[in-house]
Amino acid sequence: MATVRRNCEDWRLHRSTDNGFYQVDPTDSGTSFEVECDLASNPARTIIHHDKEPRTFYSRSSNGNYMTVDVTYWIALEKIDAVKTRALSCSQYVKMECYRDGVEFAENKAYWLGRHSEKYTYWGDVNGYSGYCECGLAGNCANSGDKCNCETSSYDWKYDDGTLVDMSTVPLTQLRSDHLANNARGYHTIGPLICIDVDPRAWIETPAGVTLTFIIVVMSVLSIVMVSLTCYRKQLWKLLTWKCKRKKSVTLVYKNGTF
Numbered sequence: 001m002a003t004v005r006r007n008c009e010d011w012r013l014h015r016s017t018d019n020g021f022y023q024v025d026p027t028d029s030g031t032s033f034e035v036e037c038d039l040a041s042n043p044a045r046t047i048i049h050h051d052k053e054p055r056t057f058y059s060r061s062s063n064g065n066y067m068t069v070d071v072t073y074w075i076a077l078e079k080i081d082a083v084k085t086r087a088l089s090c091s092q093y094v095k096m097e098c099y100r101d102g103v104e105f106a107e108n109k110a111y112w113l114g115r116h117s118e119k120y121t122y123w124g125d126v127n128g129y130s131g132y133c134e135c136g137l138a139g140n141c142a143n144s145g146d147k148c149n150c151e152t153s154s155y156d157w158k159y160d161d162g163t164l165v166d167m168s169t170v171p172l173t174q175l176r177s178d179h180l181a182n183n184a185r186g187y188h189t190i191g192p193l194i195c196i197d198v199d200p201r202a203w204i205e206t207p208a209g210v211t212l213t214f215i216i217v218v219m220s221v222l223s224i225v226m227v228s229l230t231c232y233r234k235q236l237w238k239l240l241t242w243k244c245k246r247k248k249s250v251t252l253v254y255k256n257g258t259f
Contacts (some may be wrong), residue, residue, distance in 0.1 A: 005022070007024050007197045008022060011024075012044040016037075016039055020036070022034065022035065024083070043088070044197050045196055047195075048192055050190070053190065060182060060184055065178075067176065069176070069188060070173070071174060083195055088198045090167045092163065093161070094123060096123065096187075099158075105121050105132070105133060105147075110177040111176060115168075115171060123160050125162050125165045172190060
């Protein structure tokens with residue numbers, strides 16, 4: 001029984017049904033690693049955890065007006081890249097709760113770093129529009145005309161949340177704000193990276209491929225047998241016909257007294 005497969009969907013297709021941790025080798029490199037598999041989903045999902053998942057309090061740093069959150073994943077980023085090669089999409093839920101001056105993406109005072117340490121100044125699924133959160137793109141922020149709920153300084157709690165869906169940028173590796181007011185505080189939530197897997201099998205490995213391949217092989221064997229049998233019968237018929245003609249010729253010669 002196999003102990004390593006190409007991704008979580010490969011495990012599901014081979015009748016594994018229990019959610020849990022499985023060994024995968026997405027690039028067939030010969031080196032496997034462990035990921036969490038949601039096998040109840042169809043297709044299966046690969047879940048990659050990190051050390052900053054719980055809802056976490058933040059406030060102005062004692063050394064300055066900034067906030068930095070470094071995110072470390074349970075597997076190396078190169079292995080995450082390998083998982084993405086066998087995925088249809090990868091996404092990550094994020095949420096920012098804020099009081100007073102929050103994490104202001106709209107004025108480029110805050111940003112997050114992606115897979116290759118690029119800076120991004122948006123939050124959620126906003127098609128990459130710099131400075132926007134989802135409420136800004138939808139036009140339903142608490143203050144009309146704002147791009148994010150947390151960009152307005154006020155003495156009440158607000159939040160911006162959404163899902164980062166650009167597969168080329170995730171996972172989020174750092175969150176930073178370079179401007180927090182004296183009494184600014186809040187909570188950040190950074191979810192695990194979740195990838196929806198693709199079927200990693202070559203066509204010939206699928207049930208339809210196996211069935212058609214079997215039919216083609218059987219038909220090819222039958223064709224070879226029939227051709228061989230036909231040729232054999234023709235050769236046998238020629239041989240018998242030749243012997244019959246020779247015997248008849250010998251008999252006629254003998255009757256004519258030509259011996």
